[in-house]
Each structure stands twice: as structure tokens, then as C-alpha cells.
Amino acid sequence: MTQSIQDYLAQFEDIPGTRVFTAARARRGYWLNQFAMSLMKPENRERWKADESAYLEDWPLSPEQKDAVLARDYNRCLDLGGNIYFLAKVFSTDGLSFLQAVSTMTGMSVEDYQAMMLAGGRSPEGLRSIREDR
Amino acid sequence: MTQSIQDYLAQFEDIPGTRVFTAARARRGYWLNQFAMSLMKPENRERWKADESAYLEDWPLSPEQKDAVLARDYNRCLDLGGNIYFLAKVFSTDGLSFLQAVSTMTGMSVEDYQAMMLAGGRSPEGLRSIREDR
Amino acid sequence: MARITAGIGSSHIPLLGVASDFDKTGEDYWRDCFAGYDWTKGWVAQQRPDVVILVYNDHASAFDMRIIPTFAIGCGERFRPADEGWGPRAVPDVIGHPDLAWHIAQCLVLDEFDMTIINEMDVDHGLTVPLSMMFGKPDAWPCRIIPLAVNVVTYPPPTGNRCWLLGEAIARAVESFPEDINVQIWGTGGMSHQLQGPRAGLINKAWDNRFLDDLSADPQRLRRIPHIEYLRETGSEGIEMVMWLIMRGALGPDVRQLHRHYHVPASNTAVGHIVLEKLT
Amino acid sequence: MARITAGIGSSHIPLLGVASDFDKTGEDYWRDCFAGYDWTKGWVAQQRPDVVILVYNDHASAFDMRIIPTFAIGCGERFRPADEGWGPRAVPDVIGHPDLAWHIAQCLVLDEFDMTIINEMDVDHGLTVPLSMMFGKPDAWPCRIIPLAVNVVTYPPPTGNRCWLLGEAIARAVESFPEDINVQIWGTGGMSHQLQGPRAGLINKAWDNRFLDDLSADPQRLRRIPHIEYLRETGSEGIEMVMWLIMRGALGPDVRQLHRHYHVPASNTAVGHIVLEKLT
């Protein structure tokens, strides 16, 4: 191993607007992600749609995690250890596409976000490194 | 890889009285082993004890595999792809110890087998290689 | 003797599967994107591979947080499309090739790769979308498929170098399989995309195209790209491109690019694909 | 800085657990076998390791044929004793050390070991019997335990060399963990035994004792023992001894043997254990 794990992980905090799914996040979000995964089963999706709060009672999520899920605040979910591929089970159950759900994290309207993508997407310029401002 | 997988696997057939749990055996015995594994659950053990043949109907075992299990013919189970750690669920459910179950494969009475173990076990002399007779 | 004859790198964006399944590929949004695969569809149909080793990642479908294998090889007879939250895709089941898969798995462990062997799992869009892109909508997929699932979700994923070495080892394993069959290896995922946070929607055409260039021009450079570069330059989900290096490592030192296509966007993502012929 | 200070190699025979659980250790059959562990019990109690990395194999308990990981590291908070067909052992739950376990897991993947990360699993006699032998019957195990499960059931298991290299990588990972804790590593399984077929009951005292000798005298020889030699010389289940090489690899080039014990039989098996101090 040429690089220490500490150095390896520290780099990830230098990327603007990005939460890398590290062990620390995976541990924090364990039950948040496992809850989301449960929505892969049709019968669970029905129970979830019928009463979201009641459904969440079966899962040891923190109050902040529960609030973030109920509010569909995906940036907050990520901060609390959620991973987008797990959270996708929540927004898919809502009938949202990846594009629709992802746009909610950008502060842009879905139309503006869609237009940005059609125009070639978001440039990496200035979004590579916080420290180096590039 | 310094050795071909073919040479690696061929060696195993040269050991007297031994079935190495190779991929070929693992594939042949897949459902035999999965059936045995199901006996790790107490409720399944009860159903199995109540009617062994009925229990086996739920599992896609070959007729030979079913017969071998019902007869507790462990050598035959091994020939048909069983692995001893999976089959252990069967003999443990019967209340047999590893020593009791294993002795049934040797052609010795459990007393003679136990006595052999107390006397230091079976010597490897002559049991290392069929081809080299050593 | 089995031989790996060619490799494909391709995006595996879920919405491409939706467009295919619901016959939207003629719509304005999709026309260019799907047209770029026409050449490849024709080529694959003519090549008639017997087996495709399909390198992909599971997106929280077969594996949840309880178990995270770095490299998992599917040795089962059949794999069903996963229900990813909106019901399983209406595509054929994936028929495996247990003889070759177990052969490869055994060789890889002897070769000191710490494989996880999988006999039963469902396969998600990471695996089924490339099949749709290359084969269209047949009643059954025209060849056997060996799923090779790589963890690129929970950090760290395997290094690019490790992926490359795994590819080399897979090639050795295939070459030692006694049947005379034509094997392709596909690496999937990418290209640049980020599906999270304020930086979502990031696309880096220049970086992606240099990556496509160097699959034939300078593959040794690709092998040494650190994870942080994928993250900074191609978005948080661009890391999936490490899986292309398993494909590239399996093709040996020299390849010829037969076809290449790059299109932005599909959903949040840059679609890219490349067809590489192995030169002996 | 965390440090690995010592290693133990030990059999993990299920019947030893039964003898402990049902207080049979004073019976004639068991007296010498358990007495051999008395020194080690005292030594471990005085060493007070904070964490034990416990290398063992699952015997069709947590893993069935659906999924077979070569190297799986337990990163969870807690692991319960498995029901192996006669109810779970009445021993304490195993309390993990997720901070250190995840640290090691991350380091190992960066170091190009293809680990499977496990967050939830039950642990069988392979893990709980060594705890009983070293710690007796406390209300709670006196330290944290990181389970490291190795496939030695479905062939091929990892090579001895790969096990050794994993041990070396674990040592590097532990040394880079910032807390000042005392870590031991235990390798378990063996010694000679065969649990199947007409050759069942095979015991090879000479081979086992040479193996014990060479853990300090010539460990490089052990690293190169091929699987076929374990099978021919020590019975089909003697292959478990490859797991001792992970322990030995983690201790570095020089060790001092502090204690050693060998007894035949326990059930079908030769019981052996050894305590090795790491010399810097």
C-alpha cells in the first residue's frame, strides 16, 4: 500500500458538493440504507405508501434520518449516511426518475437541470478541489 | 498461477478414501447441501423429524440423493456431492456426534473407531497416494 | 481452447433500459444515443460470442449493506432481473455458463485473487442494460453470460491496478478452458456522472474521451489513475470506469479500436462505448 | 498506534465447546486436553488484549452454497453464536470492533486484497470454541473480537502464500490504526483430521509437530506447502491449518514460542495449540 488510508480518505473531503460513501458514512447510514433497500419488495412498497411514518417505526433510524426521508431531503439523507443507490428505492417508489430526484439536490428546478444536461452537463471547472480552488 | 487447475484437481483423485469438495462435487450436491442447511432452523428440524420423505419433496434432490439421506448413507451422500459440514446438520438433528456419524463411513463399529482414536488415530501410512502406494 | 477475442466498454445507465423496454428509442431524446450502438449490434451479431463475461456493479440490488464482496463471480445456471423499486425489467433471464464460470473462479483463487463465488443472485440494470444495448429485444439473450460484480459503491473500490491484474488473470483462466469457444469480456459503468449533491450533473467530455483514446493508445496510464482523479474529474459515480480496466487487462497488451461512440446526455450521464479487438 | 503483540494457533473442534458448555472438562477423556490450555488461559488473562483478530472458517453456518467468500471480515457491532443444528451455544455474544475492523478492511482493499465486508452474521464453533479454550466461561468475553472468515470448505481455498500475504497486510493495517491498543491475532482450525470416508480418523502427529516447530523455526517452508500435502498428510480437514499462516504472516519474520501443546484425540481430531510472541 503506497498511500495511507488516512490520506486516501482525506482527499475525498476536498471535492465540492460531494459526499463519498466511505466507511464512516456507511456506518452512520446503515439502517437508513437498509430501510430503503426494503422497498425493493412490492409488499413493502405498499405498506410504505399506505403510512410512511408507521413503516419507519420498524427501523432504527435516528429522528434526523426519519425527518430527512419523510421530507425527501436527499442532500440531508446523504449527510446522514445515505447512499444514492439505496435511496433510489425511495424515489423510484415515488415514481421519480434518477434525473428528477437528483435535480432536487442541486438547487435547480428540474427543467433547468434537464436543460443543463442537454447542453452538455455541468462543467468540472472550479469543482475539482476546494483547497486548490480549481 | 504456477499449476494448472486441471493438474491441481487431478491430484485429489489420488487420495485413498477421500472426496475433496471440488466445484464438480459442489455443483452436483448443491440442493443436497442446501436441504441439509435448512435444518439449522428449529421449525424445519421439527417438520423433518415428523416426516422426512415429505420434507424432501420440497427440495430438488435426485432420487439417489434422497435415498442416501434417508438411509443416512454418508459415504453415498459424499459421492453425490454432499459436504460433511452441511450433512452435519442432518446427523446433529439425529442427535449424533461428529464421531458417531463419521465412524459410520469407515466400516468400523463406533466402539472400534473410538478405540482407534484413543490409540492415536488412523496412521497415514499407505493412505497418502493410490498411485504411489504409500 | 477457449479464447477472449474482443472487449466492449459501455455505460449501463438505467434509463437506457427504460427507453428500450418502452420502445422510446426513436424519440428525439434517444435517437442519437441508440443509433451509436447500431454498428456494435451488427458486429456482435456477426461475431456470435458463445459467452460474455460481463463486468458490472450491483447498485444495492443483490447485495445490501450486510455483505459487500469486492469481486463476485456468478457461477449459477440462471440469474433473474432484479426488482430495483419499480418491478423487474421485462427482459429475458440471464443464462449463465457454470462450467466456464467455475473454471475461472477456481483458477482465480489459485492465482491469488480472493473471489467471492455466487450461485444465486438477481442482476440489476448494471448487467441487463448493456445486454439490451448490444442485443436489442430478443426473446432470449443470444449467448451465455457470466456476471462479474465489482464493488464500486462502498469505499474503497478495488484499485485500477487490481482490476487490470484481475483482467489478466481472467484471460489466463479462459485460455486454460478446454472447450473451443469464443468469449468476449465487457466492462460497464460510467462514463462521467455524479448522481448526488450540488455537484450533480457533472460531465467531463475531455477526460472521458482521453480515457477512450488511451484504452488503445496508453492503457498503462489508465491502470495507474487513482480513485481521487475519477471523483474529481468525472463525478462521484465516474468511479465505475475502473471496471473497464478489468476488460482492458483481459485483452492483453495490444488492441485495435473497432468502434467508438460518445453522447451526452442520457439522464444524468455521459454515454460512451467502445469496441476493442484483441491483437495476439 | 495499535500493535499486534502475539499470535495463537489453535484447533477449534466443536466437541471442545460441548465439553466446556456442559462442564465435562474434568472427565478422564477431557482432562489432559483442557489442562494443556491452562498456561495459555493465564497468559492471555495477564496480556489483556484489547482486540483479537480471530481467523476461522465458517462450517456451513453463516454462509451456505449461495455465496462463498474467500476472505470475509466482520465489521459489525455484534455477532451471535450460530445454531449449527442443535441450538446456539450458550456462550456470550461476540462484540466486534467496527472502528478497527473497518480500518483494516479499507486498508486491505487499497492493498489489493479482494475482501468481502460482512456487517451481520452468526459465528459458529470455528470462532466460539477458541474463545472458550482461552477465556473459559465468563459472562462476557473479555475483549473485542474481529471475525475473519476464510473459505476452506469449497475448493480451492486460498493458497498458503496468499494467507501469509494477507497476514502481512493485516499487520500493516493494524500498525496504521491511531489508537494505542494491544491486538492479538489467532489462527484456528486443524490440526490433522479427516471427517469423511473410509480414511476418516487420520492423525499425523509427526507432520503436525513439524508444522508447530516450523512456525518459529522455518515459517517460509510452511508458506509454500501445497494444498495436496495437507490433504495427503493431515486428512481432508487438515487444510484448515492454512488459516494459521494468516496469523503467522501477521507476526513478522521473528517470533518466540511461549507455549505449545498437542493432544490426541478430541473427537476425530488432533488438538494442537501454540502461543507465539512477536519479536520486533
Ligand SMILES: [Fe+3]
Ligand atoms: Fe452504474
Ligand SMILES: [Fe+3]
Ligand atoms: Fe473447523
